[in-house]
Amino acid sequence: MTQALIDPFARAIEYLRVSVTDRCDFRCVYCMSENMQFLPKKELLTLEELDRMCSAFIRLGVRKLRITGGEPLVRRDIMTFFRAMTRHLDSGALRELTLTTNGSQLEKYADDLYAAGVRRINISLDTLDEEKFARITRWGRLPQVMRGIDAAQKAGLRVKINTVALQGFNEDELFTLTDWCASRDIDITFIEVMPMGDIGNEDRIGQYWSLKDLRARLAERSALTDLPESTGGPARYVRVENTGQKIGFITPLSHNFCESCNRVRITCTGEIYTCLGQEGHSDLRAPLRASEADADLEAAIRAAIALKPKGHDFDYSRQKVDGQVSRHMSHTGG
Ligand code: SAM
Numbered sequence: 033m034t035q036a037l038i039d040p041f042a043r044a045i046e047y048l049r050v051s052v053t054d055r056c057d058f059r060c061v062y063c064m065s066e067n068m069q070f071l072p073k074k075e076l077l078t079l080e081e082l083d084r085m086c087s088a089f090i091r092l093g094v095r096k097l098r099i100t101g102g103e104p105l106v107r108r109d110i111m112t113f114f115r116a117m118t119r120h121l122d123s124g125a126l127r128e129l130t131l132t133t134n135g136s137q138l139e140k141y142a143d144d145l146y147a148a149g150v151r152r153i154n155i156s157l158d159t160l161d162e163e164k165f166a167r168i169t170r171w172g173r174l175p176q177v178m179r180g181i182d183a184a185q186k187a188g189l190r191v192k193i194n195t196v197a198l199q200g201f202n203e204d205e206l207f208t209l210t211d212w213c214a215s216r217d218i219d220i221t222f223i224e225v226m227p228m229g230d231i232g233n234e235d236r237i238g239q240y241w242s243l244k245d246l247r248a249r250l251a252e253r254s255a256l257t258d259l260p261e262s263t264g265g266p267a268r269y270v271r272v273e274n275t276g277q278k279i280g281f282i283t284p285l286s287h288n289f290c291e292s293c294n295r296v297r298i299t300c301t302g303e304i305y306t307c308l309g310q311e312g313h314s315d316l317r318a319p320l321r322a323s324e325a326d327a328d329l330e331a332a333i334r335a336a337i338a339l340k341p342k343g344h345d346f347d348y349s350r351q352k353v354d355g356q357v358s359r360h361m362s363h364t365g366g
Pocket residue numbers: 056062063100101102103104132133134154155156194196223224225226227228361362365366
């Protein structure tokens with residue numbers, strides 16, 4: 033029997049996030065600079081290579097696969113890849129196939145995603161105001177995303193909204209956003225902005241809105257009860273007692289989740305990052321391309337997992353961004 037992937041700190045690796053492209057049809061200010069240089073297409077794993085890579089991880093015990101980017105739904109023929117992953121859901125090897133998307137292409141793909149076996153998706157949305165949406169995403173348009181959210185719900189996909197908490201930007205929409213989600217039976221999770229990549233002139237510290245503060249604001253309106261559930265990641269959940277709504281908080285800058293971390297990430301060029309907040313990574317593309325059999329690839333995966341660090345080094349203390357990583361979020365995938 034194949035041995036499961038267990039890292040040096042006895043954490044079983046069951047969750048793989050795969051970035052299928054570094055490209056995007058938006059240019060969110062906290063994520064990309066306006067003039068991003070994208071990778072030459074030949075650097076990217078082909079759809080067949082993505083299939084082999086994900087299938088190897090599933091053989092080694094991965095149970096949850098999240099497809100991300102860049103914007104995963106702008107990758108050409110991406111539905112071919114989703115449909116190929118259906119076989120792992122059908123066999124029972126994979127428990128969940130999901131994606132994180134900006135929503136721009138969902139009107140087109142929601143039904144196909146459902147047919148491929150996707151049941152839950154995360155959609156990123158930082159504001160319900162059209163003008164602010166255009167400002168934060170630079171190239172995005174809110175009505176298109178709203179049509180995408182409608183299409184997703186109509187297709188039967190369970191939607192979760194991810195909102196980056198931004199000081200001076202969406203503080204004033206806290207209740208507008210949570211109430212809108214509640215009215216549509218959508219869960220919402222707030223994310224603290226992270227120091228990722230060179231994004232031009234934006235001042236990250238100015239953008240940082242502590243979720244401790246956000247939570248205190250929510251608590252002014254209703255009692256909040258901590259929920260015990262954990263995804264093995266940085267998300268923590270509360271129930272809003274007045275409405276029963278579930279709200280999540282992702283605080284990647286805290287260290288309270290590293291000990292239960294069950295995930296690794298693959299970039300669109302086939303590098304594996306075993307920690308979002310560390311530079312350490314290994315190349316899986318070379319062993320993947322070196323042979324048509326998967327023995328080298330599996331050995332390289334095991335060797336990379338053996339190097340998974342205990343935790344990350346992000347720290348915003350003393351108004352200085354420590355532990356900053358140079359790659360963009362769109363490179364490793366959020
Ligand atoms: N394009 C897709 C999307 O926007 O959902 C998937 C990729 S995006 C990189 C994944 C998530 O990362 C999004 O929810 C986005 O808001 C978040 N993100 C990007 N840059 C971030 C940053 N510097 N700090 C915190 N979250 C960030």
